[in-house]
Structure formats: structure tokens, C-alpha cells
Amino acid sequence: MKNRTATSNESIVALDRAHVFHSWSAQGSLKPLVITGGSGSRAWDDEGRTYLDFSSQLINLNIGHQHPAVIAAIAEQAATLATVAPSTANLARGQAAERIVARAPEGFNRIFFTNGGADANENAIRMARLHTGRDTVLSTYRSYHGNTGAAIVATGDWRRMPNQYARGHVHFWGPYLYRSEFWATSPEQESERALRHLERTIQGEGAQTIAAVLLETVPGTAGILPPPPGYLAGVRELCDRYGIVLILDEVMAGFGRTGRWLALDGYDVVPDLITFAKGVNSGYVPVGGVIISDPIAADFDEQVFPGGLTYSGHPLAMGSIIGALDAMEREGIVDNAARIGADVLGPGLCALADKHPIIGEVRGEGVFWALELVSDRETREPVSAAVMGQVKSELVSRNLLTITQDNRIHVVPPCVVTDSEVAEALAIYDEVLELF
Template sequence: MRDAIDDSVRDDAAPSAARRSDRKHVLHSWSAHGTFEPIVIAGSEGAYFWDEDGRRWLDFSSQLVNVNVGHQHPKLIAAIRLQAEKLCTVAPYHANEATSEAARLIAELAPGDLNRVFFTNGGAEAVENAIRMARLHTGRHKVLTAYRSYHGATAGALAASGDPRRWPSEPGAPGIARFWGPYPYRSAFHADSAQEECERALAHLADTVMAEGAHAIAAVLLETVVGGNGILVPPDGYLQGVRALCDAHGILMIADEVMTGFGRCGEWFAVDRWNVVPDLITFAKGVNSGYVPLGGVIVSDAVAASFATRAYPGGLTYSGHPLACAAAVACIGIYKEENLIVRARRLGEEVIAPALRAMQARHPSIGDVRGLGAFWAIELVRDRATREPLVPFNASGPADAPMAEFAAACKQRGLWPFVVSNRLHIVPPLIIDEQALRDGLSIVDEALQVADRHCAG
């Protein structure tokens, strides 16, 4: 995602104390500090946030696809405040009410027999621990992951990721083998239909299992719906096929739901759409909308049994942190009280999908539109016939200029986009007012004229 703000929306006034301190002392993630110019955010509410000069943006990114219940939700703030007055922190070898209740609620929402929760501080640590559990449970060492994937920035999670963010940290942790997942618009299998893509992707995965040695494979790790690498919705039957392949070889299935869980795709967990029960689910982001760092692994009874009489060799100082878990309890309550899971599904079907399809008919720069719930992508191209991307794979600098220009056009109009590679991801808070959502989509429609100028013909 592009974090740097375009010059056209930067303030020329003297820098504030916050900005001066930031530039002098903060090293931001995924950024070169000598060229990065962050905006100082002063406040937020609902689906909006603003800077210290009062400029306001509609948050079509949910920050990093985590602020599902919106900014500054009063019930969530109240729950954190109440927990802080009762018990701020405690070592993870103790039990406490907030952590226990969060685990109970999450297990109730999870499919099948996923009845235990191992808490972490975020999604990357969740993936690290899910891989560790799979290896310990099976006694095998290999893990298969997709090329189009991102699982986090800690060493093991980054090694398991497929996208270019892993390159500077290679060589990474051993034991990772990769495969191509389904992507009908840019099929690696030369498929002509979603069904054919599903069949060929499963055959390719089966061949990968064979070539890597099923006896050595602990788990297949995949994002239920691929997130940062394109919001790729799997064809019907694919996840069921992965589950069957895993079962046939004693391989665990790990569903990375860090981005898709807790309503983002119009289900509590995206796997629910296909009635698939993984062995392990990783979560973070939407579990408490990022108000306090929290992630975790939801563990099946069979995997949990491996650690009934032998200690699980992993832990974190802040595992099951009371403030974070109290926020999760409140957040799950908000999802239920405000019917946000169903609302996300409805907004996707009745508002987002029709609007994006209409834009696709008007704008030659739109090659593909895809998504579920409040989780959508517009893929931009220079030529619809050849499907040449608007910018090259992993573009930066001048090569990335068309997408940077498009992102700046959105920001100038009061919308904060989630732009990655040659795509715009439409990922607003689930609580967004329907009119605000339509207004934001209209801004996208206007800004696409910038992308259209780079199209052939």
C-alpha cells in the first residue's frame, strides 16, 4: 500500500511538534525515512479521519483493513476504559475474565470443532504459531503456501509469504514450498472458466504435494480470500478440494483469516461461505477492529490434544492481554447488536458490486472487478484486450506513477484509498453509512479518469 502522501495534499505551513518529532525519531514500516512524509492524524470518527489542519478523508481503507466497526466506537472505547480501571495487564499464565470470555466467544463463532484459542499480539505472530503447532502435531516440517499471499512481517510469516515483500529478507526460514492458487483473470493454468480454473489449480496443488512428498508436509497455509495480493475470491469447490487433499494425506489446513475474518467478507469467517472447516484459523485485525493489538490461532480439538499432556513450546508476554481481549468482547458484541455481518454482505451485493460493474462499463482502465461483502478490488489495466497491468509487477518510482497519480486524485477529493500494485481495494468500515459509501464510490468513479488516460486507444 502507498503510505506516502502526494505533494498536492501536503501542508506548506510550519511543521507541528508532532510532525517534527516524527521526522526526527520515528522509523516507519515499509518506508525510506528520508523521502517519507506522513500526515499527522489528529482525530477520527465512524468512517472518517482528519489531520491536524482539519482536512478530512472518507476511510476506504479501514486503515489497514482492520477498523471494521469504524473509528472511535463509543461502546468499544467504554469497554477498554472499564477494563483499564479493573485490570490493565496480567501475565499469560494466569486466567482472567476478559481473556476467557474473548476465547469463549471466538470459539463459539468458529466452525466445526475449533474450540481453543491461542492469543497473540497480531496476525504475523498468529501465523508463526499456527505453523509451529502444525509441525509439532504432525511431526513433519514442510509447509505449502501460495505465491500470491502475504502472511505477515515476522521472520517465519514473511518466509511463508509469496509476495515480493519477502525478497529483502531472504533466505528465510526453511521448509516452505510454494504453489499457484486460482486467479481466473490471470490464470496460471490457461483456464477458460471458473470451474476449469478450480480443477486445474487443485490438480497443480496435488502435483506439488506429490513432488514435495506428502509424508513431509505438515500444512497447507492459505488466505481464504487472498487479501493484499489482489482480493482473489476462490472459485466454488476450491477450498473444499484443498480440504479433501489435506485429509487424504494427513496434512493440516491452516486458513489465514487475519484480513477476512469477523465480517469483512459477509461471514464471521470467510470459510463459512464454503462450509469448510480448517484445522487452524489465524485471526487479528477485525477481532477488535485494531483498537488494541490482538491476534490469535483458533485450534481444533485434535491439534489441541497434542498439547494436553506436553507443554506447547511457545508464548508471548502479552498473550491474551486483558485490554485487548476486553476490546474483542465488546467488538463481537457490536457485530451482533448492529448486525454488521449481514450488513457487510448486503452492502457488497446491493451497493458495491453494482457500482463497480457500472464503472467497469464506463472506464477502459478497469480490467476486472471482484470481491465479497466489504472486500473488493478493481484491477486496472492499460489494455483490456491484452490485460497489460496499468503498472508493472512490483513497480516503484517512475514506473508506479500512474497508480500514484490515481491515488492522489482520490485523496484530493476527500477519499483515502487502499492502493496496491495495479489495484484499488474497496475495504471501508462495515459501519459506513450507505450514502457515504455511495459518495466514496462516486469519487472513485471520478478519479478513474486519471487511469483512463493511460489506456491504449
């Protein structure tokens, strides 16, 4: 498949470097990879080089590249009505909301649509503050919630530090048994001690000041960290005890990534607000939103909600949601992600860990996995940035698109990935890790 105008990888990169300013990057040394097309779990450049995409781009391409049902839904909506103001009633918007609500817990019936995950978290924070009359938001150090005002300050990693412009944010340590902050030796102990730490943080900050606890159901960018048994249920109990809104961020983990429609379906927890974005339509059109519990939605029956976006519920995004969710249901794509994780990908990664001492831990579920790389299994010393750079370079040289973060390889193929594609990727990981 070629672009309509004859090009080359070199000309595409030259055009990019002349005019495009890239995120999270020093611009001078960039050499971006060229991608011009894709299908399913594969992508290719303009000169015929094909990659197996185990990055899902930014861990959002759940339905795979160029799924025909989603493309057709976008085209159909574009032919019907390409844009409309958010104040109007529109059939596609209502149908998209209806489909999302159908996958939410009981007692969630309203959707506020946004442009993406960051502003979904912004608006969830706004709702929590208005609902409680309080200001402070608690979130973990190991988290990423987006790059807008409050969302980036809610983020726990280094990216918040140059961006501390929003008020009322406090961080705490979440569970991470492999590198426990609590000297825990079992998942149960990690959960108990992490909950005690959270409660002491609530008490120290003053429960009467805290509007919300904001958590990724399964932290993604921070390391793909499934919570230990009882942790999320324990957070729910603490929020109930102290009158705090619980917001679960499902931007990365939602809509098939964990092998469930929502990641929270695998844990004994119902939050007050759920944020979502790229997974809901695999990022084909920018979109996000807040799934609102009935009690919080009721606050705004008479009170004006002081928030809005020009493109809230944009028709093309709504069409893409309808097309994606219907296809995922019809084709059993979420079930495929669960099966792949349990029967193929998870066991395959564990077999790699048995073979390669550089792998300190394997963790994940569905098509949402991490390999944590260490220089010494006993001390758990992370490998260096130089080693990770080499690992990524070797993987890409073998035509495997990957995401590396800190000392981890994130193994995150589309939910439509096949057994044979997993076997192909595992062979490449095996070959590359043999070098270290």
C-alpha cells in the same frame, strides 16, 4: 476534535520524521499523512481536513473509528486490571475466547492468543509441525502472512525475498482466473487445474514431509481473490488424503470483512487451524490468535506446547474483543457489510467498470473489493506504477483514503459504512478514473 496540546499537521510530521522509523519504506522521502481523530467511516487531521476512510487503515477497521462501545470496554478493563501474566486465569480472557469460539466451526473450542496476525501464523505453523511430525509448509505465491520469521517466508510476494531465514517453505500458484497460470477459461476449470497443480506440488515435495498448507481464505493484499467454486473444498480433500494440516489465515478476511463472521463460512471447508487478528477488534489494541481444532488441541493435554508471549491474552486486548464482537452482534454490523456488498458497493463498482475501460476486473464480496486497472482490456496489461501513483494522489486530494497495491485499488471501507458514504466514494472513484 483536537489533541490536548495545540499542534499543526506540520509539527506532527516534523516530530514523526525526527524520530519514527516507518515499515516497508525508504525513510528519506516519506511524507506521511496526518490523522489525529476519527468517527465511523471518517477520519481527520489536526487542521480540520476530513477524509472518507475507504482503506479501513490497514483493512482492519471493521467496526469503524472510535466506536463508543469498544472504547468503553477498553476503559472499563483498564480500570479493573490493566495487565496480567498469561499464565493466570482472567475473566476477560475467558470471555473473549468464548465469543470467538462461538463464531468458529463446530469442533473448535480453544484459542491461543498472540500479539497480532504474524505471530498467529507462526504459532499455527508450530502447532502443525508438532502435530504431524513433519516440517514443510506450502503456501501460495500470491499471499501475505506477516513479517516475522516463518510468516514472512510463507508470504509469497517480494517482501519475503530479503527475509529468507526460516526453513521448510515451498510456494505454489493459487487460483486467479483473470491472470490464470493454468490457461483456464472458467472458474470451474481454474479450480480443477489449480488443485491438480497443488497435488503435483505435494507429490513432488513428498507428502510425508509436508506439515501444513497455509492459505488466506480470501487472499487480501495479493488482490482480494475470492477462491473459485470447489477450490477450498478440494484443498481440504487433498490435505485429508495426504495427512496434512490445513491452516486458513483469516487475519484480514475475518470478522465481518466478507459480510460473514468468518470468510470460510461462505465456502465448503473446515480447516484444522484458523488464524485471526486485527478484524476481531478492529485493531483498537494489538491482538491475534489461533483458533485450534479439538484434535490438535488434544496433542497438548500432556505434551508441553513450546510457545508463549508475554502479552498473550492481554486484558486490554481482551476487553476490546468483547466490546467489538458484542457491538457487531447487537448492531447487525456483519449483516450491514453483506448488504452493502451485495446491493450497493458491488453493483456500484461494476457500473464504474462498464463506464471506464481502465477497469479490467471488479471482484470481491462484503466490504472487501478490488478494482484491477489495465492499460488495455484485451491484453490485460497492468497500468504502470506512475499511473497508480497518480490515481492514489487524485483520490486523496478529494479526501478519500484508499489502498493501492500493484495495479489495483482496494475498496475496503469499514463494515459500518452507509449507503450514502458508498455513493460519495463511488462518485470520487468515477471522477478520478475519468482522468485516465
